[in-house]
Amino acid sequence: MAHTHPIGDDHPFPKVHALAQAEGYDPLEIVNVYDGALIRLFSRTPDVCFKLQGDPGSAMDRQRFDYSKHIFLDPDTPEALLATIKTHIAEGTDA
16 A cells, blocks of 8 residues: 555654654654554643644544644654744743
8 A cells, every 4th residue: 555645764753753862852752653654743741742744644643642732744854843843842831
């Protein structure tokens, strides 16, 4: 089955998460299931789930992240995505 969205190593979220870890940015966590076909980044405080535009929805989104704020990100470089994510997380902790 062909995928219409980036999966595995082609998806930017694993790189974003690795960059966050390298910077010591701890609030960001990753979920990677179905051999990289479904990847989400999330924060517990604030409760935010990040999804790449074009990624398919999943039962996991409803089960695990039902009460989270969902933010859809446009594809970009890992550095730009991490900067956007940090801004959203900081805004959520200021509320």
